Amino acid sequence: MTTDFILQTQKLTKEFKGFVAVDKVDLQVRRGSIHALIGPNGAGKTTCFNLLTKFIRPTSGTILFNGQDITNEAPAQTARRGIIRSFQISAVFPHLSVLENVRVALQRKLGTSFHFWRSEKSLDSLNERALELLRSVDLEPYAYLPTVELSYGRKRALEIATTMAMDPELMLLDEPTQGMGLEDVDRIRQLIKKVAANRTVLMVEHNMSVVSSIADTITVLQRGATLAEGPYAEVSKNPAVIEAYMGSTDTELVGAH
Structure with a gap:
């Protein structure tokens, strides 16, 4: 069936x-x-x-x-x-923090990714969900670290978190x-x-x-x-x-x- x-x-x-x-x-x-x-x-x-x-x-x-x-x-x-695909080559923004990377993905899901004029504060509501996703991939301790500093394996874990942010x-x-x-x-x-x-x-x-x-x-x-x-x-x-x-x-x- x-x-x-x-x-x-x-x-x-x-x-x-x-x-x-x-x-x-x-x-x-x-x-x-x-x-x-x-x-x-x-x-x-x-x-x-x-x-x-x-x-x-x-x-x-x-x-x-x-x-x-x-x-x-x-x-x-x-x-x-x-149907969301996670890429073979790590598709994350290296100079944003780990948390910001997940937040960008959450924004894409909300369809607000191009509202650059919005204040930074309006994105804070996404932090809770972003931290929850980071927790699920064991990356919460690295939330405020620049992504470029993550090991290769942790970058891939972050990529899975950003893919999950797209639900x-x-x-x-x-x-x-x-x-x-x-x-x-x-x-x-x-x-x-x-x-x-x-x-x-x-x-x-x-x-x-x-x-x-x-x-x-x-x-x-x-x-x-x-x-x-x-x-x-x-x-x-x-x-x-x-x-x-x-x-x-x-x-x-x-x-x-």
């Missing part, structure tokens, strides 16, 4: 001058789940995200969100529906643990699990230990097409998936990055 799924794609296809980057992908993201999109480099994962957030238009196929066809909507319209119903995370040390990876892993408690998360992620420990469903893409889908235990034993990742059928997928 459609209502079980917050997001569905039907034969979603994107061609660039004869090159098929996404090839007839049927994606079904169950409401309230953590769904991971994995695959070797060049598998079409980021292109898929760009299609879902309307950064690019599909060549053919359909995108349904809460059962409604949103294929031809503008990016802003899709964002207003509650997403479906949160798209693009490589949330890329370039992180073990300690930061673990912090972000726990954070995603916490954030997903009352919303749906679709993530592109290379780190298999993260995927195996938090994803309910995994879709494996190869050359733009769906190679396999299911829980990690099932997908990781699929010979075609092991072959795609490792180039041989006798290697475990576990630990593949």
Whole structure:
């Protein structure tokens, strides 16, 4: 039944001058789940995200969100529906404080981001909610620190807080643990699990230990097409998936990055 799924794609296809980057992908993201999109480099994962957030238009196929066809909507319209993407490269303002970054995101949600003539005081009402969001990602002690001084992992946590400030119903995370040390990876892993408690998360992620420990469903893409889908235990034993990742059928997928 459609209502079980917050997001569905039907034969979603994107061609660039004869090159098929996404090839007839049927994606079904169950409401309230953590769904991971994995695959070797060049598998079409980021292109898929760009299609879902309307950064690019599909060549053919359909995108349904809460059962409604949103294929031809503008990016802003899709964002207003509650599909919010957190970027691969930390998208925060380095010279604003940690609190101010969250406040900017809250303003965007209110639609007052261009009211520069408003007094600073009118933004104070947002501080309480901003601090609440920082608390949820363990950044409250850093609220008044310039963002540039945060560690890489904490910047990514801040990015998750600013994404949450937009009140997403479906949160798209693009490589949330890329370039992180073990300690930061673990912090972000726990954070995603916490954030997903009352919303749906679709993530592109290379780190298999993260995927195996938090994803309910995994879709494996190869050359733009769906190679396999299911829980990690099932997908990781699929010979075609092991072959795609490792180039041989006798290697475990576990630990593949």
